[in-house]
Amino acid sequence: xxxxxxxxxxxxxxxxxxxxxxxxxxxxxxxxxxxxxxxxxxxxxxxxxxxxxxxxxxxxxxxxxxxxxxxxxxxxxxxxxxxxxxxxxxxxxxxxxxxxxxxxxxxxxxxxxxxxxxxxxxxxxxxxxxxxxxxxxxxxxxxxxxxxxxxxxxxxxxxxxxxxxxxxxxxxxxxxxxxxxxxxxxxxxxxxxxxxxxxxxxxxxxxxxxxxxxxxxxxxxxxxxxxxxxxxxxxxxxxxxxxxxxxxxxxxxxxxxxxxxxxxxxxxxxxxxxxxxxxxxxxxxxxxxxx
Numbered sequence: 001x002x003x004x005x006x007x008x009x010x011x012x013x014x015x016x017x018x019x020x021x022x023x024x025x026x027x028x029x030x031x032x033x034x035x036x037x038x039x040x041x042x043x044x045x046x047x048x049x050x051x052x053x054x055x056x057x058x059x060x061x062x063x064x065x066x067x068x069x070x071x072x073x074x075x076x077x078x079x080x081x082x083x084x085x086x087x088x089x090x091x092x093x094x095x096x097x098x099x100x101x102x103x104x105x106x107x108x109x110x111x112x113x114x115x116x117x118x119x120x121x122x123x124x125x126x127x128x129x130x131x132x133x134x135x136x137x138x139x140x141x142x143x144x145x146x147x148x149x150x151x152x153x154x155x156x157x158x159x160x161x162x163x164x165x166x167x168x169x170x171x172x173x174x175x176x177x178x179x180x181x182x183x184x185x186x187x188x189x190x191x192x193x194x195x196x197x198x199x200x201x202x203x204x205x206x207x208x209x210x211x212x213x214x215x216x217x218x219x220x221x222x223x224x225x226x227x228x229x230x231x232x233x234x235x236x237x238x239x240x241x242x243x244x245x246x247x248x249x250x251x252x253x254x255x256x257x258x259x260x261x262x263x264x265x266x267x268x269x270x271x272x273x274x275x276x277x278x279x280x281x282x283x284x285x286x287x288x289x290x291x
Contacts, residue, residue: 043127043262046074049178049215050256051234052083052091052108063255064095064102066275070258072101077124079106080134082217082234084180086110109136109180119159121166126173128263133172137163139179139216160201167209173285174261175211182216182233203229213266213283215257223268223281230283232257232268254278 048067055063070076079102083089086108095102109119122134138159167175183199206214206229218235225231235254258269263285270279 045124045126045132045261046076047078047080047259047261048076048256049080049082049232049234049259050091051217052081052085052089054090060091060094062273064091064099066271066273067095067256068099068101069275070256070271071099071104074258074260076101076104076258078104080178080215081106081108082178082180082215083108084110084138107134107136107178109138109178119162121170123170123172126261126263130173130263131171132174132176132261133166133170134176134178135163135166136178139181139183160205164205164209167205167211170209173263174266175209177206177211177214179214179216182218183214183231212285223279230281232281 048071050063050067067079071079079092079095081089081092083091087093087110089108092106092108096106105122107120107122119138120136124132124134126132163177183202202214203226205211207227211229213230213232215232215234218233223230223232234257253273254270255273256271258271260267260269265285266283268281268283269277270281272278
């Protein structure tokens with residue numbers, strides 16, 4: 001009987017050792033890492049929302065690298081850029097220029113000009129023969145409807161009518177509105193009371209026309225459920241953090257959000273600068289949220 005070469009057991013032992021080390025590293029990875037959440041929901045739609053604007057170059061590059069990894073892993077279909085700079089936003093410009101996985105549609109509003117135009121509607125086809133309406137509004141001009149009585153008030157008035165007509169006409173299964181400003185206002189000063197009128201007006205429209213979620217910059221909290229509507233705040237950079245979130249360690253601060261939309265639910269993962277999920281919220285199709 002022919003004997004095996006003496007080096008064969010050595011090779012087998014080394015391969016087995018490498019395999020064991022690999023498995024050990026995989027098991028040792030943080031279980032809340034965003035990269036481990038990919039399961040069988042391959043037919044679901046993924047997209048990213050992020051707070052745009054200016055950041056130091058090092059911080060911006062790190063953020064874009066994290067977004068690019070997530071976008072590639074989950075095949076994100078688009079990015080929602082919460083910024084009032086529109087196509088001039090530096091985060092969007094550098095992301096689409098330097099990272100192939102971020103060369104997807106970026107949807108963002110701009111501050112309304114003389115003829116408006118700071119808002120948009122995009123209808124996105126989902127699996128399971130469903131559709132999603134993504135509606136961007138210039139919340140600055142809408143606030144101006146109450147706070148200022150000149151030109152910006154006219155823009156806000158026109159935009160409110162446009163928003164009402166758009167929501168009334170849509171038959172999409174999911175309806176998501178995006179704006180610069182959080183609608184969960186903090187403080188009891190006079191300006192806050194005036195702004196509250198705007199919030200109540202928009203909230204009434206959102207509830208009447210069955211809006212599922214409103215995504216904005218950070219407000220009082222990161223996620224607020226009011227009836228069937230979820231208000232989702234994105235804290236963005238460190239300078240934008242509220243006192244509630246600033247107590248987190250730097251590597252735990254939320255940098256952007258990953259959203260997964262299926263026929264029955266929308267799951268939002270709050271991703272930190274270290275690439276881990278530090279918070280998750282689930283919004284069911286009928287508006288019931290689970291944290």
